[in-house]
Amino acid sequence: MSTTNTQIASLVARGALFVHNHSGGKDSQASLIKLLEVVPADQVVVVHAVLGDVEWEGSEAHIRANIGELELILAHPFSDFWAMVERRGMFPSPKVRQCTSDLKRTPIDREIRRYLKANPRFGGLVVNVEGLRAQESTERAKKTPFKFNKGGSIAGREWYDWLNIHDMSEDEVFATIAQAGQVPFWTYAAGMRRKSCAFCIYACDSDLTLAAKLRPELYAKYVATERRLGFTLKMDRRTLPEITGIAA
Numbered sequence: 643m644s645t646t647n648t649q650i651a652s653l654v655a656r657g658a659l660f661v662h663n664h665s666g667g668k669d670s671q672a673s674l675i676k677l678l679e680v681v682p683a684d685q686v687v688v689v690h691a692v693l694g695d696v697e698w699e700g701s702e703a704h705i706r707a708n709i710g711e712l713e714l715i716l717a718h719p720f721s722d723f724w725a726m727v728e729r730r731g732m733f734p735s736p737k738v739r740q741c742t743s744d745l746k747r748t749p750i751d752r753e754i755r756r757y758l759k760a761n762p763r764f765g766g767l768v769v770n771v772e773g774l775r776a777q778e779s780t781e782r783a784k785k786t787p788f789k790f791n792k793g794g795s796i797a798g799r800e801w802y803d804w805l806n807i808h809d810m811s812e813d814e815v816f817a818t819i820a821q822a823g824q825v826p827f828w829t830y831a832a833g834m835r836r837k838s839c840a841f842c843i844y845a846c847d848s849d850l851t852l853a854a855k856l857r858p859e860l861y862a863k864y865v866a867t868e869r870r871l872g873f874t875l876k877m878d879r880r881t882l883p884e885i886t887g888i889a890a
Contacts, residue, residue, distance in 0.1 A: 646787060646788045650680060654681055658685065658768060659685060659757070659767065660685055660686045661686075661771060662677055662688045663690075663691075663770070663771065664689065664714075665691070666702070666827050668827065670705075671827075672814075674773075675822045676807055677771055689715040690702060690705055691717045691719070693745055693746075693839060695860060697839060698829055702714075704827050715753050717749035717750045722745075723741060724867075726744055727871075733875045736843065739843075754794075758799060769801075769804050771804050771805075771806055772805055775808055777810075782808075787805045788802065788804050791803050829856075832852065833852050840856075841853055841860070841882075843876065843877070858890075861888070864882055865881070868881055
């Protein structure tokens with residue numbers, strides 16, 4: 643048994659709460675399937691960051707359809723994507739990813755603290771689980787799969803972060819979902835490579851083009867915002883119409 647597996651087994655035995663971050667994407671879906679192979683369901687809750695109109699329609703419904711009787715916590719941000727963009731006068735960038743910090747991580751961390759306070763049976767012991775994979779990017783490959791979260795371990799809490807499918811390949815992710823008798827989110831069958839926001843700063847050109855066809859009204863909103871701010875979604879300064887060939 644690996645060191646991480648031993649640590650997880652110990653945390654399970656100690657009655658830790660495992661909070662699974664679920665976007666509705668394939669990696670989140672496979673991550674939860676694998677999590678439930680080693681952690682009892684009564685120690686698992688699912689949390690989803692609600693992103694409003696920039697999120698793909700049907701995300702929450704897809705999550706609920708695949709988590710059985712697990713509790714789903716919806717983490718709402720204090721502001722939304724568009725307000726964040728207007729305040730900055732620009733879209734998020736790889737170096738300033740306010741979309742992740744403000745709309746996902748901060749609301750989710752807040753809900754974890756609330757849940758622990760409302761459920762003292764866990765004794766403040768929590769493992770925050772995310773389905774981030776090394777294969778996705780150089781940045782994610784450098785992440786430590788299991789670590790003690792010093793910042794979260796205050797006010798009587800003992801907090802760990804776990805990337806439980808960090809070493810899985812994309813093929814293994816889809817195989818895991820199929821073997822569980824589930825299907826991935828509908829956008830994959832439509833041809834999208836990633837399931838994040840419909841228009842993501844990390845999206846490839848083909849995904850942005852397909853998203854423009856699938857979400858024309860939202861696409862028009864992004865294009866209008868680019869024009870008004872004089873700042874493009876992509877850091878290479880190409881406008882969305884230049885990337886997609888689709889006028890809005």
